[in-house]
Structures are given as structure tokens and as C-alpha cells.
Amino acid sequence: MDFLQSIFSTAFGYILPFLFVLTIVVFFHELGHFLVARWCGVTVKAFSVGFGRELVGWTDRKGTRWKLSAIPLGGYVKFAGDENEASAPDHQALERMSEEELRGAFQTKSVAKRSAVVAAGPIANFILSIVLFALIFGIMGRAEIAPRVDAVQPGSAAAEAGLQPGDLIVRIDGSPIETFTDLQRLISASADIGLDVTVERNGELLTFPVTPQRREIEDPFGNVQKIGVLGVSRSPSPEDIVERTYGPIEALGEGVKETWFVVERTGGYLAGIIVGRESADQLGGPIRVAQISGQVATLGFAALINLTAILSVSIGLLNLLPIPMLDGGHLLFYAAEAIRGKPLSERIQDYGFRIGIAIVLMLMIFATWNDVMHLSSL
Structure with missing residues (x-):
């Protein structure tokens, strides 16, 4: 049992x-x-989700075989003139094709x-x-928290730079910081990189050179990530928290921004591996994706859609x-x-x-x- x-x-x-x-x-x-x-005008022979043996499928009126295959680790679309799922040309098949068939071949x-x-x-x-x-x-909208410092950890990068509780972080290296999430994202991707942090303190703008420290951070599921850490906590004051709602056009714009953020973060990480600044041990395969999918699913359907x-x-x-x-x-x-x-x-x-x-x-x-x-x- x-x-x-x-x-x-x-x-x-x-x-x-x-x-x-x-x-x-x-x-x-x-x-x-x-x-x-x-x-x-390309003739599509097959559309498969997964590889290997076909589990279920059907053929549409244009001759495309739609199928769900046994190994769910990818998929492919096979065109007329393809030798395999990687779209390598089948030269022998192309030679045997009629003129009409050649017009639908991908290679022509x-x-x-x-x-x-x-x-x-x-x-x-x-x-x-x-x-x-x-x-x-x-x-769902989202809650936006002002990037105001509530506390500074002793010995942290923020403490060494001179940041103080009550500071409102407004810019980092010239990039505007509007929310605490903006701050977290920029800092986490900047481990061991020198930054100029501009804060508003008592109505005055002050700039401090800061180098976020690289640390291993464990999430609630026990997964460990190596990210940059500033060493500040956010303000819990109600006046620093705003519940934002978005109309369709605004939501689409936020979708574009969020997608671009993931592109930048992923590209920056890969570039960091190439130059030796990042460790490749954070790269994961299907096992890690399955693990994270299961963990995120416990947080609800919206979290799974986000993943x-x-x-x-x-x-x-x-x-x-x-x-x-x-x-x-x-x-x-x-x-x-x-x-x-x-x-x-x-x-x-x-x-x-x-x-x-x-x-x-x-x-x-x-x-x-x-x-x-x-x-x-x-």
C-alpha cells in the first residue's frame, strides 16, 4: 500500500x-x-508532441499526421523533403518527387x-x-512594495557601503528602481559586480558604490541558488505597499516587460558562464524541471502558469x-x-x-x- x-x-x-x-x-x-x-506553402507530413512511438494520433484533411508520442521530452514538425525530425534534407526522396510535390517541399x-x-x-x-x-x-494584479530599506544586515554589502534604514533606493547604475522587486532582480543578477546605488535620504540624493555579495540562498523547497545579495530588508509600512491592477493593454505591456526580463536574466547567466563569472552547476535538465514543476504546483495554478x-x-x-x-x-x-x-x-x-x-x-x-x-x- x-x-x-x-x-x-x-x-x-x-x-x-x-x-x-x-x-x-x-x-x-x-x-x-x-x-x-x-x-x-510547405507540405507538413507530421506534427508530434513527444518523440518515439505514436500513442494516439489522427490525420487532417491536408495529410498532416497529428500525434502524441511516447517520449514527452520535446516534439517536432516534419516537412515534405525531410529525412528526420531534425529537418535534415532527404536528397533521395527529393529526387523521386514530382513537380507538384517539390513545390511543397521545405528545401525548395x-x-x-x-x-x-x-x-x-x-x-x-x-x-x-x-x-x-x-x-x-x-x-491577479500584483502588490508593489516601495524600495525602501527597513533594516541593514551587519557585515553585508549594504552596511559596508553606508546604506541606512529609511533610505529609498531610486536608481542603480542609472536604471530607475520603482519597486523592491526591481531592486531584488537587479541585485541578484549582479553578484561580485560593482554598482552605484542612489538613494533618497532626508530629501537628499546620495550615491554609494556597492558590490553585492555572492551567497547561496535556499528557497522554501530546499533548492539552493547562488545569487547577489545586498543585505537589506524591505519596509513593512502600509504606505509603502500598493495593490496594482491592470487593464488588458497594460497587462500586455507588463507581459512584454516580464518576458524581456527573463530573456535578459537568462542571457546574462549564459554569458556569465562563458566568461567564468557564473557557475554552470545551476543548469538543469528534465529532472530538475519535473522537480520544480511539482514544487510550484503546490503553490497553485497561477504559479504553475508563471513557470x-x-x-x-x-x-x-x-x-x-x-x-x-x-x-x-x-x-x-x-x-x-x-x-x-x-x-x-x-x-x-x-x-x-x-x-x-x-x-x-x-x-x-x-x-x-x-x-x-x-x-x-x-
Whole structure:
């Protein structure tokens, strides 16, 4: 009985939230490819959420096979002329096609149309994130807390810089700070980076050089993150708390801002790994996503939708990396084709795809290793 309860607990606590989040993100990514492909006159052979053996599916009136496959860790849209799910060209199949079939083949379309089809997947992810964030802001609004310092921790970066309780932080490195959330976000992404913090104190503007300290912070679920910390707490005064509501247009604007914040934060983290400022041990794979999905699901449906929006941005950015096999790699090949006036040789493209597969596999193995090490430390 305990064993069965454990299975059901795992299924409902982790697997179902994970599948919910990933299925939505993958579906909209592939839907972007699909819609623009149809618009560009490309024949779509298959639309799959997941890889491997088909579990359920149907064929629409235009011959596209829609299916849900056994391995729910991605998806693909397969076009006429594709050899596999990665859209590598099937040259033998192209040679056997009739003129009418060739007109619907992905490989016979112009560079501009092929680029539009490929870019549509990540763009769809960004649009999905904007819409989901906008729904959250439009329905729930949010509480905005003024960036006023209530207390300064002894020995912290704020204490060493000279910040005091009652200071209202108005700018950091020239960027306006309107809420305590703005402050937290900027500081957490700036560990060990010197900043100029401008505060309002007794009607006077003062600027202090501050370097946020890198610390390991544990969330309520036991997950540890390495972020920048200033060492101040927010003001609990009622006059410093404003409940904001948003109309449809305002909510959409906030959705755009929130999506851009995730893009900036993710891009900054990846750049930090490259230059050695950030640790790659924060990178996670499907196991970590499943764990976080289950944890966030306990906070409510809105929190799970918020996670879906964040993951959608991450998937969009990941697919834009210039790695063959990913959308960004295809766009890189098409850019070279546009510059040269002809495609890269089949040999170069084949080598590129093989290198891309190796890189993607290494990233998956590394992320999974991080996941396992993370779980073992809990």
C-alpha cells in the first residue's frame, strides 16, 4: 500500500505538472513552425508532441499526421523533403518527387521562407510567454512594495557601503528602481559586480558604490541558488505597499516587460558562464524541471502558469543558439546561404549536424548530471 501511495504521489506531485508545463511549451513552439510553414506553402507530413512511438494520433484533411508520442521530452514538425525530425534534407526522396510535390517541399522554398518557418518556433515561445504573463497580471494584479530599506544586515554589502534604514533606493547604475522587486532582480543578477546605488535620504540624493555579495540562498523547497545579495530588508509600512491592477493593454505591456526580463536574466547567466563569472552547476535538465514543476504546483495554478511562461522563454532562447540541430543552427546555415548565394555543401552541413548532435547530447548529459547531483544533496 505504501508503495502504491508513493507511486501516485510521484505521478500527481511531479510527473503530471511536468507534463502539463512541457506539453504546452512544446506544442506552441511546434505550432509556430507549423502555421508559418502552411502559410509559406510547405507540405507538413507530421506534427508530434513527444518523440518515439505514436500513442494516439489522427490525420487532417491536408495529410498532416497529428500525434502524441511516447517520449514527452520535446516534439517536432516534419516537412515534405525531410529525412528526420531534425529537418535534415532527404536528397533521395527529393529526387523521386514530382513537380507538384517539390513545390511543397521545405528545401525548395526560398531562404527567406525557410528562415521564417524556422524562426517561428522560438517566436511562438516568446508570444506564449507574453500572453501568459499578461493573463496573470490582468487577472491577479500584483502588490508593489516601495524600495525602501527597513533594516541593514551587519557585515553585508549594504552596511559596508553606508546604506541606512529609511533610505529609498531610486536608481542603480542609472536604471530607475520603482519597486523592491526591481531592486531584488537587479541585485541578484549582479553578484561580485560593482554598482552605484542612489538613494533618497532626508530629501537628499546620495550615491554609494556597492558590490553585492555572492551567497547561496535556499528557497522554501530546499533548492539552493547562488545569487547577489545586498543585505537589506524591505519596509513593512502600509504606505509603502500598493495593490496594482491592470487593464488588458497594460497587462500586455507588463507581459512584454516580464518576458524581456527573463530573456535578459537568462542571457546574462549564459554569458556569465562563458566568461567564468557564473557557475554552470545551476543548469538543469528534465529532472530538475519535473522537480520544480511539482514544487510550484503546490503553490497553485497561477504559479504553475508563471513557470510555464518562464520555461517557454528559456526554450525559445535555447533553440536560438547557433548550434546545428537547433533552430539557431538552421538559421546560421541559411545566413551563410544568403551571403554566398548558394547553400553550404552537403558535406559541411552533414558535419555540422553531427557536431550539433554531439553538443546537444553533451549538454543533456551535463544537465542531467547536475540534476542527479542536486537531488543527492537534498
